[in-house]
Amino acid sequence: xxxxxxxxxxxxxxxxxxxxxxxxxxxxxxxxxxxxxxxxxxxxxxxxxxxxxxxxxxxxxxxxxxxxxxxxxxxxxxxxxxxxxxxxxxxxxxxxxxxxxxxxxxxxxxxxxxxxxxxxxxxxxxxxxxxxxxxxxxxxxxxxxxxxxxxxxxxxxxxxxxxxxxxxxxxxxxxxxxxxxxxxxxxxxxxxxxxxxxxxxxxxxxxxxxxxxxxxxxxxxxxxxxxxxxxxxxxxxxxxxxxxxxxxxxxxxxxxxxxxxxxxxxxxxxxxxxxxxxxxxxxxxxxxxxxxxxxxxxxxx
Ligand code: PPS
Numbered sequence: 001x002x003x004x005x006x007x008x009x010x011x012x013x014x015x016x017x018x019x020x021x022x023x024x025x026x027x028x029x030x031x032x033x034x035x036x037x038x039x040x041x042x043x044x045x046x047x048x049x050x051x052x053x054x055x056x057x058x059x060x061x062x063x064x065x066x067x068x069x070x071x072x073x074x075x076x077x078x079x080x081x082x083x084x085x086x087x088x089x090x091x092x093x094x095x096x097x098x099x100x101x102x103x104x105x106x107x108x109x110x111x112x113x114x115x116x117x118x119x120x121x122x123x124x125x126x127x128x129x130x131x132x133x134x135x136x137x138x139x140x141x142x143x144x145x146x147x148x149x150x151x152x153x154x155x156x157x158x159x160x161x162x163x164x165x166x167x168x169x170x171x172x173x174x175x176x177x178x179x180x181x182x183x184x185x186x187x188x189x190x191x192x193x194x195x196x197x198x199x200x201x202x203x204x205x206x207x208x209x210x211x212x213x214x215x216x217x218x219x220x221x222x223x224x225x226x227x228x229x230x231x232x233x234x235x236x237x238x239x240x241x242x243x244x245x246x247x248x249x250x251x252x253x254x255x256x257x258x259x260x261x262x263x264x265x266x267x268x269x270x271x272x273x274x275x276x277x278x279x280x281x282x283x284x285x286x287x288x289x290x291x292x293x294x295x296x297x298x299x300x301x
Contacts, residue, residue, distance in 0.1 A: 149263075
């Protein structure tokens with residue numbers, strides 16, 4: 001255990017990555033496995049599913065405001081987004097378990113976040129035919145965001161330098177496994193499960209108003225133009241970065257001096273990280289792994 005130099009909290013040593021039914025994981029997401037798998041979803045629960053660093057927080061906040069922004073403005077100022085939208089599989093004592101927070105959520109609908117690959121989603125979500133919002137982010141910007149997150153977050157395994165991290169990402173040696181398998185298998189699920197809305201980070205960046213409209217039509221929500229505009233403004237990067245309830249500043253295991261949680265929020269920051277040869281190798285490998293012609297990512301907008 002290490003004492004953090006930015007707070008009085010004692011931080012646990014960083015976890016190790018291990019193979020868990022074919023997916024790289026750490027104990028913080030597998031220790032409460034049975035309970036998580038037995039989670040009892042309700043038909044109106046909404047699951048926000050993503051590979052890490054794909055715009056989870058952005059979309060969680062959007063949904064939170066669309067449902068509850070008007071109802072309880074006080075709650076927006078006093079309860080953090082992490083409590084309003086619990087992270088289902090998280091088990092990192094002394095924090096409360098995500099599954100327990102989800103069980104105890106007083107809201108209706110309950111908004112629940114997960115990074116699980118599709119095959120690990122608790123079966124009650126499918127049985128109850130819950131709505132699921134999946135957010136995907138292009139691989140190059142995801143790996144850059146994940147690298148900086150790994151540096152600042154003590155729940156993440158020790159990481160090497162950027163080029164080692166990039167290689168590990170290509171090999172799926174990341175917490176929650178391979179990005180390639182995650183985005184592809186969720187995309188395939190969408191073909192058979194109609195209550196799945198698959199969104200792209202790049203589309204959100206390009207036109208968040210349009211994406212809010214699409215989200216509302218999926219959810220069956222009819223906010224007024226004024227309400228929609230309020231949500232659109234509140235979820236802008238600069239506004240979220242200033243908002244202590246959503247910007248991660250209350251999360252003690254994160255050291256924002258190393259890298260802020262709300263770091264850049266831009267598409268194509270990968271260009272500041274990839275060397276020309278890293279980019280060539282990455283593209284070559286990408287072609288081998290991403291054969292589905294219907295799933296297309298933009299690495300710039
Ligand atoms: S986590 O830890 O997996 O839940 O992270 P996640 O929220 O999925 O992703 C974090 C990245 O999303 C960026 N972000 C945003 N970008 C644009 N607009 C808004 N409003 C926004 N909110 C969060 C955040 O900055 C991280 O990306 P990087 O590239 O690191 O800045």
